[in-house]
Amino acid sequence: MATQAAFLVKFPQLALSAQPSRGQSWVAVAAGKVAAPRGVRCRAGGLIEPDGGRLMELVAPEQGGRRAALRREAAALPHRVRLGRVETEWVHVLSEGWASPLRGFMRESEFLQALHFNAVRGDDGKLVNMSVPIVLAVDDAQRRAIEASGATRVALVDDHDRPVAVLSDIEIYKHNKEERIARTWGTIARGLPYVEEAIANSGDWLIGGDLEVIEPIKYNDGLDQYRLSPAQLREEFTRRNADAVFAFQLRNPVHNGHALLMTDTRRRLLEMGYKNPVLLLHPLGGFTKADDVPLSVRMKQHEKVLEEGVLNPESTVVAIFPSPMHYAGPTEVQWHAKARINAGANFYIVGRDPAGMSHPIEKRDLYDADHGKKVLSMAPGLERLNILPFKVAAYDTKQNKMNFFDPSRKDDFLFISGTKMRSLAKNRESPPDGFMCPGGWKVLVEYYDSLTPPEGSSKLREAVAA
Amino acid sequence: MATQAAFLVKFPQLALSAQPSRGQSWVAVAAGKVAAPRGVRCRAGGLIEPDGGRLMELVAPEQGGRRAALRREAAALPHRVRLGRVETEWVHVLSEGWASPLRGFMRESEFLQALHFNAVRGDDGKLVNMSVPIVLAVDDAQRRAIEASGATRVALVDDHDRPVAVLSDIEIYKHNKEERIARTWGTIARGLPYVEEAIANSGDWLIGGDLEVIEPIKYNDGLDQYRLSPAQLREEFTRRNADAVFAFQLRNPVHNGHALLMTDTRRRLLEMGYKNPVLLLHPLGGFTKADDVPLSVRMKQHEKVLEEGVLNPESTVVAIFPSPMHYAGPTEVQWHAKARINAGANFYIVGRDPAGMSHPIEKRDLYDADHGKKVLSMAPGLERLNILPFKVAAYDTKQNKMNFFDPSRKDDFLFISGTKMRSLAKNRESPPDGFMCPGGWKVLVEYYDSLTPPEGSSKLREAVAA
Numbered sequence: 014m015a016t017q018a019a020f021l022v023k024f025p026q027l028a029l030s031a032q033p034s035r036g037q038s039w040v041a042v043a044a045g046k047v048a049a050p051r052g053v054r055c056r057a058g059g060l061i062e063p064d065g066g067r068l069m070e071l072v073a074p075e076q077g078g079r080r081a082a083l084r085r086e087a088a089a090l091p092h093r094v095r096l097g098r099v100e101t102e103w104v105h106v107l108s109e110g111w112a113s114p115l116r117g118f119m120r121e122s123e124f125l126q127a128l129h130f131n132a133v134r135g136d137d138g139k140l141v142n143m144s145v146p147i148v149l150a151v152d153d154a155q156r157r158a159i160e161a162s163g164a165t166r167v168a169l170v171d172d173h174d175r176p177v178a179v180l181s182d183i184e185i186y187k188h189n190k191e192e193r194i195a196r197t198w199g200t201i202a203r204g205l206p207y208v209e210e211a212i213a214n215s216g217d218w219l220i221g222g223d224l225e226v227i228e229p230i231k232y233n234d235g236l237d238q239y240r241l242s243p244a245q246l247r248e249e250f251t252r253r254n255a256d257a258v259f260a261f262q263l264r265n266p267v268h269n270g271h272a273l274l275m276t277d278t279r280r281r282l283l284e285m286g287y288k289n290p291v292l293l294l295h296p297l298g299g300f301t302k303a304d305d306v307p308l309s310v311r312m313k314q315h316e317k318v319l320e321e322g323v324l325n326p327e328s329t330v331v332a333i334f335p336s337p338m339h340y341a342g343p344t345e346v347q348w349h350a351k352a353r354i355n356a357g358a359n360f361y362i363v364g365r366d367p368a369g370m371s372h373p374i375e376k377r378d379l380y381d382a383d384h385g386k387k388v389l390s391m392a393p394g395l396e397r398l399n400i401l402p403f404k405v406a407a408y409d410t411k412q413n414k415m416n417f418f419d420p421s422r423k424d425d426f427l428f429i430s431g432t433k434m435r436s437l438a439k440n441r442e443s444p445p446d447g448f449m450c451p452g453g454w455k456v457l458v459e460y461y462d463s464l465t466p467p468e469g470s471s472k473l474r475e476a477v478a479a
Numbered sequence: 480m481a482t483q484a485a486f487l488v489k490f491p492q493l494a495l496s497a498q499p500s501r502g503q504s505w506v507a508v509a510a511g512k513v514a515a516p517r518g519v520r521c522r523a524g525g526l527i528e529p530d531g532g533r534l535m536e537l538v539a540p541e542q543g544g545r546r547a548a549l550r551r552e553a554a555a556l557p558h559r560v561r562l563g564r565v566e567t568e569w570v571h572v573l574s575e576g577w578a579s580p581l582r583g584f585m586r587e588s589e590f591l592q593a594l595h596f597n598a599v600r601g602d603d604g605k606l607v608n609m610s611v612p613i614v615l616a617v618d619d620a621q622r623r624a625i626e627a628s629g630a631t632r633v634a635l636v637d638d639h640d641r642p643v644a645v646l647s648d649i650e651i652y653k654h655n656k657e658e659r660i661a662r663t664w665g666t667i668a669r670g671l672p673y674v675e676e677a678i679a680n681s682g683d684w685l686i687g688g689d690l691e692v693i694e695p696i697k698y699n700d701g702l703d704q705y706r707l708s709p710a711q712l713r714e715e716f717t718r719r720n721a722d723a724v725f726a727f728q729l730r731n732p733v734h735n736g737h738a739l740l741m742t743d744t745r746r747r748l749l750e751m752g753y754k755n756p757v758l759l760l761h762p763l764g765g766f767t768k769a770d771d772v773p774l775s776v777r778m779k780q781h782e783k784v785l786e787e788g789v790l791n792p793e794s795t796v797v798a799i800f801p802s803p804m805h806y807a808g809p810t811e812v813q814w815h816a817k818a819r820i821n822a823g824a825n826f827y828i829v830g831r832d833p834a835g836m837s838h839p840i841e842k843r844d845l846y847d848a849d850h851g852k853k854v855l856s857m858a859p860g861l862e863r864l865n866i867l868p869f870k871v872a873a874y875d876t877k878q879n880k881m882n883f884f885d886p887s888r889k890d891d892f893l894f895i896s897g898t899k900m901r902s903l904a905k906n907r908e909s910p911p912d913g914f915m916c917p918g919g920w921k922v923l924v925e926y927y928d929s930l931t932p933p934e935g936s937s938k939l940r941e942a943v944a945a
Contacts, residue, residue, distance in 0.1 A: 122857065128665075129809060129854050131595055140606075140859060187847060192665035199594075199658035201667055343595060381653060388595050391588065393606060393859060 059251055060258065060357035061397060064141040065114025068243055068355060072108050072226045083227050087168035087176030092159050094151055094169050094220065096177060099211040102299040102337045103147050104169065104178055105230035109242035111336065111352040114141060117224030118149040121186040124219065128196040131347055132393040142394030144347035145339055146193060149180070152216035156185050159220075167220070176227060183222035188215070198341050199380070204373030206302035207339045230335075236298070236312055241332040243356040246293065249330055250357050255291035257282050259360035259401065260353040262334065262367075264297045264305055266314040266457055268449040270406050270415035272323045277417075278362065278401065279328060292329045293358055297349075299337035302370075308333070310460040317452035340370045342380035343388035350389055350398055360399045363389055414447035435461070525717055526724065526823035527863060530607040531580025534709055534821060538574050538692045549693050553634035553642030558625050560617055560635050560686065562643060565677040568765040568803045569613050570635065570644055571696035575708035577802065577818040580607060583690030584615040587652040590685065594662040597813055598859040608860030610813035611805055612659060615646075618682035622651050625686075633686070642693060649688035654681070664807050665846075670839030672768035673805045696801075702764070702778055707798040709822040712759065715796055716823050721757035723748050725826035725867065726819040728800065728833075730763045730771055732780040732923055734915040736872050736881035738789045743883075744828065744867065745794060758795045759824055763815075765803035768836075774799070776926040783918035806836045808846035809854035816855055820864055828867045829855055880913035901927070 073079040096104060106112055114135055119127065124146050126133040131144040149169075151159070159167060169178040190212055194201045198208070231237050241249065250258050259278055263271065275292050282290035296315065298308050306314075312333070319326050336352065339345045345368035350361045367385035369378055386402045389395065407426035409416035418426055429437075429444065437444055439461040444454065539545040562570060572578055580601050585593065590612050592599040597610040615635075617625070625633060635644040656678055660667045664674075697703050707715065716724050725744055729737065741758050748756035762781065764774050772780075778799070785792050802818065805811045811834035816827045833851040835844055852868045855861065873892035875882035884892055895910065903910055905927040910920065 122853065125809070125850065125854055126857055129597055130857070130859055132859065134857060189665075189847070191668075192846075195661035195665045195667060199655075199661045201661060202657075343591070380658075381655070384591060387588065388591055391592055391596070391600060393596055393598065 060247055060255070061354055061359040063110065063113045063243070063355045064351065064394070065135045066137075067113070068110035068247075069113040069116055070108070070110050070242075070244060071116065071224045072229050080227055083179055083225060084176055086166075087170070087179050087227065090164075090166060090168040090179070091162060092155070092164050092167040093174070093176075094149065094155065094167055094180070095174075096149075096169055096171055097211070099207075099300050099337045100149055100169075101171065101177070101230065102335055103149070104224065104226060105335045106299075106352075107147065107224050108178075108226040108230060109244070109335070111243060111334075111355055112143070112147055113243075113355045115143070115147060117180060118221045119147055119219070120184040120221035121219075123221070124148060124186070128193065130393065131344065140393045142347050142351040142392055144344045144351070144392070145197060145341060148188075148219045148221070150188055150212075150215035151185065151218050151220050153218065155216065156218040156220075159183070159185065167222075169224075177230075178224055178226040180220065180222040180224055183220055185218050185220050188217050188219045190215075190217075197339065197344055199344075200372070202372065202374045205340065206370075207300070207337065207341070210300060211337070234309065236309065236333060239312060239331065239333040240298065240335055241330075243352075246330065246332060246356040250291055250293075253291055253328075253330075254289050255357075257287040257290040257360060258293055258356075258358040259290060259362060260293040260295055260350075260356070260358035261362045262295050262297060262349050262353075264301055264311070264338065266306060266311060266449070266453060267294070267318045267323070268415065268453075269323060269447060270408075272318065273406070273415050273417070274362070274403055275324060275329075278360075282360070290328070290360075292324070293353065293356065294324065294329055294331045295334045295353065295356075296331075297338055298333035298335050301338045302340065305338075306457075306460065310456060314453045314456040317456055318450055321450040321452050323450045323453075338368070340368055340379075342367070342369045343384045344368075346385040346389050347392045347395065350392075350395055350400070354395075354398055359397070360401055361389075362401045362403060364403060365405065408445050408448060410445075413445070526713055526721070527820055527825040529576065529579045529709070529821045530817065530860070531601045532603075533579065534576035534713075535579040535582055536574070536576050536708075536710060537582065537690045538695050546693055549645055549691060550642055552632075553636070553645050553693065556630075556632060556634040556645070557628060558621070558630050558633040559640070560615065560621065560633055560646070561640075562635055562637055563677070565673075565766050565803045566615055566635075567637065567643070567696065568801055569615070570690065570692060571801045572765075572818075573613065573690050574644075574692040574696060575710070575801070577709060577800075577821055578609070578613055579709075579821045581609070581613060583646060584687045585613055585685070586650040586687035587685075589687070590614060590652070594659065596859065597810065606860045608813050608817040608858055610810045610817070610858070611663060611807060614654070614685045614687065616654055616678075616681035617651065617684050617686050619684065621682065622684040622686075625649070626651065633688075635690075643696075644690055644692040646686065646688040646690055649686055651684050651686050654683050654685045656681075656683075663805065663810055665810075666838070668838065668840045671806065672836075673766070673803065673807070676766060677803070700775065702775065702799060705778060705797065705799040706764065706801055707796075709818075712796065712798060713823040716757055716759075719757055719794075719796075720755055721823075723753040723756040723826060724759055724822075724824040725756060725828060726759040726761055726816075726822070726824035727828045728761050728763060728815050728819075730767055730777070730804065732772060732777060732915070732919060733760070733784045733789070734881065734919075735789060735913060736874075738784065739872070739881050739883070740828070740869055741790060741795075744826075748826070756794070756826075758790070759819065759822065760790065760795055760797045761800045761819065761822075762797075763804055764799035764801050767804045768806065771804075772923075772926065776922060780919045780922040783922055784916055787916040787918050789916045789919075804834070806834055806845075808833070808835045809850045810834075812851040812855050813858045813861065816858075816861055816864055816866070820861075825863070826865045826867055827855075828869060830869055831871065874911050874914060876911075879911065905930075 073083050107117060123133050127143045127146050132140040133143045135141055165183055166179055166181045167183060168176050169180055171177050191201060194208055198205055261275055279290050296311055315331055318324055353361055363386050366382040369380045372379045390400050406417045407428050409425055410427050411425045438457045441458050539549050573583060589599050593609045593612050598606040599609045601607055631649055632645055632647045633649060634642050635646055637643050657667060660674055664671055727741055745756050762777055781797055784790055819827055829852050832848040835846045838845045856866050872883045873894050875891055876893050877891045904923045907924050
């Protein structure tokens with residue numbers, strides 16, 4: 014199953030050519046493409062510029078009483094839109110500038126451009142990539158009330174009715190769910206996790222506008238220290254004197270094959286003349302489907318991987334990417350890549366079938382395994398990003414370790430399926446030596462052990478913003 | 480019903496502002512944007528440059544024996560792909576360069592870009608608009624046979640097995656129909672006319688490659704003289720010393736409201752300093768759904784409109800646009816506009832709900848009526864084209880003629896629905912004086928009169944390429 018792909022030993026080998034994408038020389042990338050961000054609120058310099066030239070940080074400043082004033086205003090506003098889990102995650106994403114140059118939930122013009130072109134035109138006329146709609150739904154009664162009042166500002170509140178943000182200069186437009194789903198996923202088959210979670214029962218209207226968030230979104234789940242904003246990541250990369258940042262997204266445990274891929278990428282970047290390439294190991298932390306390994310378990314596993322020296326902490330930054338997951342394959346992988354530009358990454362590693370899953374009804378993968386990589390390499394607005402595709406690798410039974418797959422001695426390699434790996438962990442059996450660091454494997458075994466009732470029968474709990 | 484919209488009195492008024500789209504001054508458009516095409520085979524100069532810089536004319540030249548050689552080769556090639564009606568229309572479209580810079584049926588890279596971005600990147604790295612897939616399907620047996628033989632060239636043949644073209648440097652890739660339909664139409668509801676006609680029963684693979692057509696596609700239906708190629712249109716515009724070309728697409732009869740719109744556009748362009756704006760009245764001539772008025776009737780009606788002086792033949796070129804119709808709304812209108820750039824048009828008139836129709840299952844329009852206009856104005860690769868949206872107009876009962884709708888005296892206006900108009904024509908009744916020229920109305924009445932059995936019960940015959 015593609016949903017388990019990144020989990021597996023069936024992972025790819027880095028195919029890093031001597032030339033970066035689209036014929037730029039590596040030196041040009043290092044010397045010419047790394048301009049300091051112009052944004053007044055963007056604190057870190059020396060890295061790839063954010064989309065649109067500045068990071069859109071939309072949290073009210075701590076100084077000057079703006080937070081208190083905004084909280085008072087939000088409490089008094091006549092119209093309140095309640096945020097669900099996924100909407101709160103989008104407020105988080107928007108507030109930190111992952112979706113720069115978006116200033117809030119999409120208005121119709123941005124929504125249409127995302128749906129039709131996977132890119133929006135900035136104020137300067139240039140295209141920036143924006144492949145998934147970041148939208149907020151309201152129902153018909155809310156729309157009528159807001160429109161009847163002529164309001165231009167609404168409060169966004171959490172599930173306890175506490176103000177989270179204010180949306181201003183609002184625009185309300187139709188939410189054609191069928192068209193949105195078809196153009197985002199390339200199917201409207203029932204059972205798409207994000208659709209079930211965030212679209213199917215949402216309102217028939219969308220409300221866009223400029224977002225101002227009262228205070229930083231926190232989840233109080235013991236993982237907030239990993240939730241670094243793009244500005245914080247840029248600061249960290251600058252502090253480390255990174256001259257290249259390569260991002261790797263996972264929503265699965267890190268096995269030694271992933272680690273090999275990441276260390277090999279750094280080695281190659283060094284060979285090409287970079288002095289200090291830094292890895293952004295960046296697991297997705299928002300909504301995932303019920304059978305994905307929960308974030309807390311994954312983070313515990315990642316900690317072990319660094320503790321046990323499988324990855325070098327000196328050249329690795331582990332942080333959480335707060336976006337919810339669409340499982341929209343070639344469409345979504347663009348979002349994943351684009352968001353990392355805003356965090357300062359100028360290299361993006363793309364695997365087999367990124368953001369893919371099984372078709373919810375038919376017995377096949379939803380997307381061609383190589384479409385994500387192809388679409389990513391051609392996407393408007395991602396020209397500045399170097400895409401690093403990687404090839405299949407496996408467990409090398411001759412060397413007793415994870416190794417890049419060598420077709421000339423293919424019988425030496427063992428491909429362990431996701432199902433196989435899960436059943437090993439569930440049965441407290443061990444994978445072959447060298448597949449994953451022992452501490453990391455233990456985390457997995459304990460997780461599956463804790464699953465009562467058996468997997469799939471109930472939805473796993475995940476942290477929700479407090 | 481939206482499908483009848485252009486048929487109606489419910490048509491739009493030109494909203495031509497003093498400024499062209501995207502802040503260019505009109506003078507700049509006239510003086511700076513009108514470069515001669517660079518293509519060696521593009522014969523007409525002085526007009527907007529074709530997409531990619533040259534017109535892709537893919538018919539073998541008459542001189543030099545190339546046609547005979549190609550015909551011999553095609554007859555001898557081991558693999559033959561049979562063209563249906565719609566595929567033949569696409570061969571026609573491609574052969575004349577409407578889809579420049581495409582050199583043939585799309586390979587996977589172009590297909591993916593069209594689906595995801597509605598634009599493809601040319602050899603120079605620039606985006607040109609390309610919103611609908613122009614593809615050729617083959618079945619599994621054909622794919623296996625071609626791949627087993629290692630062939631790089633296949634013959635395209637008509638339904639009598641006569642060679643039409645050769646496709647070379649071929650690439651075969653998967654035809655994920657569900658994804659193609661979802662991303663093109665924003666729905667996968669059953670009953671989409673193009674899907675039923677050209678996709679539902681087509682093969683599970685697509686074959687792309689460079690096209691070389693043996694001789695110009697002809698239909699021998701008495702209308703071929705109207706099927707002017709982009710190069711022929713450019714010659715005609717140049718012969719007339721056009722300094723602006725504004726295109727208007729219809730797939731319905733021309734009523735006096737349309738005529739008012741077109742003459743008013745010319746007047747405004749003259750006011751803005753153009754010396755000789757020429758109208759390209761350009762009905763769609765390929766596949767249409769069964770309840771659209773057939774091409775032959777429409778062309779007869781258009782002839783009457785010009786004969787009776789409703790449009791000025793001096794400043795009007797009537798020709799047939801050979802593309803089949805997708806009814807894919809905002810996606811398809813981009814194709815309609817882009818193709819006209821290749822024919823030399825630098826202004827494109829866009830109406831209400833262009834290329835729209837009713838949802839095949841639900842009781843609503845498939846697309847928002849204003850999405851086509853919005854998407855067109857934002858589409859990558861159409862920056863050079865001036866989009867002219869127009870507003871609703873109606874029958875002015877005070878002046879007894881079609882007039883731009885004036886909301887300050889809205890009770891004076893009569894909106895005649897499509898259903899009403901059809902029933903008038905069917906019942907041999909007359910519309911209000913001044914709605915349509917008498918000769919044109921007579922053509923319509925005769926057409927509906929000839930329909931036995933009653934409309935909708937059988938598919939209307941249309942010309943198929945001989």
